[in-house]
Every structure is written in C-alpha cells, then in structure tokens.
Amino acid sequence: MHCSTVQPVGQFCQSEVCNGRKLGKYYCEPCRLFSDTDEPIFHCKDCGLCRMGRGLGIDYTHCHKCDSCVEARIFDDHICLENGLHSNCPICAEDMFTSTDAVCILDCGHYIHERCLDEYIMHDYKCPICLKSIGDMSHRWTQLDAYLARNPMPEEYANKMTTIACHDCGNKTQAQSHFLYHKCNCGSYNTTEVSFEKALEVVDGSSTTLERSLSQLSAFTMERTLSALSAVSA
Numbered sequence: 001m002h003c004s005t006v007q008p009v010g011q012f013c014q015s016e017v018c019n020g021r022k023l024g025k026y027y028c029e030p031c032r033l034f035s036d037t038d039e040p041i042f043h044c045k046d047c048g049l050c051r052m053g054r055g056l057g058i059d060y061t062h063c064h065k066c067d068s069c070v071e072a073r074i075f076d077d078h079i080c081l082e083n084g085l086h087s088n089c090p091i092c093a094e095d096m097f098t099s100t101d102a103v104c105i106l107d108c109g110h111y112i113h114e115r116c117l118d119e120y121i122m123h124d125y126k127c128p129i130c131l132k133s134i135g136d137m138s139h140r141w142t143q144l145d146a147y148l149a150r151n152p153m154p155e156e157y158a159n160k161m162t163t164i165a166c167h168d169c170g171n172k173t174q175a176q177s178h179f180l181y182h183k184c185n186c187g188s189y190n191t192t193e194v195s196f197e198k199a200l201e202v203v204d205g206s207s208t209t210l211e212r213s214l215s216q217l218s219a220f221t222m223e224r225t226l227s228a229l230s231a232v233s234a
C-alpha cells in the first residue's frame with residue numbers, strides 16, 4: 001500500500017523504495033495477521049490463531065481438554081468443558097472461539113462474552129444454559145427469607161408442601177408451598193415447582209391437574225380480594 005510492489009507476504013517491505021519499512025507492529029506468519037494495536041497479541045499454535053494477550057505461560061495457558069486458551073490467573077480453578085469455547089455465546093450467538101471480545105467462564109463451566117454477561121445480569125441471575133445461579137446469591141436469599149416471613153400464605157395453605165427441583169444443587173425436595181418462592185434445603189431459591197410443571201405438561205391430555213391448580217389459584221385470589229374488601233368496610 002506504500003510502494004505498490006508485489007512481493008511475498010511479510011512484516012517488512014522488501015522494495016528499495018520502502019527500505020525495510022515495518023508493515024505492522026505485530027505480524028503472525030501462520031495467520032497472516034498484521035496489527036498496529038498497542039494491545040499485546042500472541043499466537044497459539046494449538047488454537048491455530050492469534051489471541052489478545054501477552055502470551056502462553058505469561059497470562060494465558062492452553063488447555064487441551066477445553067481445546068482453547070484459558071487465562072492463567074483462573075487456570076487452576078477453571079472447570080474443563082470439552083470444546084467449551086467451540087460454541088456460540090448464549091446471548092448474542094457469536095462463535096466464541098474466534099471472537100475478539102473477552103469471554104469469561106461461569107462457575108458452572110459455561111462460556112459467555114464478558115459484555116453480554118454484564119448486560120444479562122442486570123435482569124437475570126441464572127446461567128442462560130444450565131440455569132445455575134451466577135455468582136454468590138446469599139444476600140438475595142436472605143432478602144427472600146425476610147420477604148416470605150412478611151408475606152405468609154393464608155392459614156388454610158400454611159402447611160401445604162410441594163415438590164421442587166433446585167437448579168443449584170440439582171436435588172428434588174419438598175418445600176413449604178408458596179405462590180412465588182420456594183426454598184431448597186441447600187438454601188437456594190433458584191428452584192422450579194415440579195408439581196406445577198407436571199400440571200402444564202398435561203395441558204393437551206387430561207388437563208384436570210392444571211384446571212385444579214388454576215381454580216385453586218383463582219379461589220386464593222378471590223379470598224384475598226374478599227378479605228381485603230371486608231377489611232376496608234370494617
């Protein structure tokens with residue numbers, strides 16, 4: 001682009017006009033990659049591409065199980081997920097192996113773009129792939145303990161139990177039934193009510209369970225309304 005001399009690809013121009021002019025601060029022969037950025041770049045031959053970073057053994061280590069480079073500072077703690085990076089970001093669907101955006105690993109071992117995660121955790125706390133909680137939720141669980149203490153179920157439902165599945169520990173347990181939140185033995189509220197899920201499954205079969213659940217729910221709402229009205233008129 002400087003002297004228009006046709007020549008083999010290389011980091012330095014071979015023409016006399018340019019006199020050994022450097023054509024890129026960084027040049028990678030196998031990738032044929034030229035870069036003028038001040039950010040450090042290194043080539044990983046196991047990945048077969050160049051990555052942003054200072055280099056293997058410095059800030060990155062290649063993991064042969066994940067078949068990808070992993071940041072050195074988290075290498076000892078990372079959970080290997082076979083070909084984990086050879087997947088698309090669960091939020092923006094971009095291929096993460098070749099992505100130039102920073103990718104991070106969740107505690108559950110799933111990969112996601114850092115910027116996509118930042119946006120995502122503004123409105124959800126579950127891994128978009130396996131539904132496990134992202135990060136430490138103990139503060140939120142304490143808040144929910146307090147919420148349930150302030151908003152108990154009406155007396156006739158007070159001892160009703162329900163089956164729940166916990167996304168954090170993976171167990172199915174019995175929990176005190178509530179219309180909003182169910183706490184697992186492990187302390188997590190990241191749960192799904194299994195009996196309600198079953199009710200939904202039978203929608204196109206005999207929908208009796210679902211109808212019963214719904215009529216119970218509307219009875220509950222009705223009673224609430226009536227008691228609220230009587231409280232006002234009293």
Ligand SMILES: [Zn+2]
Nearest residue numbers: 002003013018
């Ligand atoms: Zn030249």
Ligand SMILES: [Zn+2]
Nearest residue numbers: 028031043050
């Ligand atoms: Zn390269």
Ligand SMILES: [Zn+2]
Nearest residue numbers: 044047062069
């Ligand atoms: Zn690598």
Ligand SMILES: [Zn+2]
Nearest residue numbers: 063065066080
């Ligand atoms: Zn690994």
Ligand SMILES: [Zn+2]
Nearest residue numbers: 089092113116
């Ligand atoms: Zn993404």
Ligand SMILES: [Zn+2]
Nearest residue numbers: 108110127130
């Ligand atoms: Zn996950």
Ligand SMILES: [Zn+2]
Nearest residue numbers: 166169184186
């Ligand atoms: Zn649990």
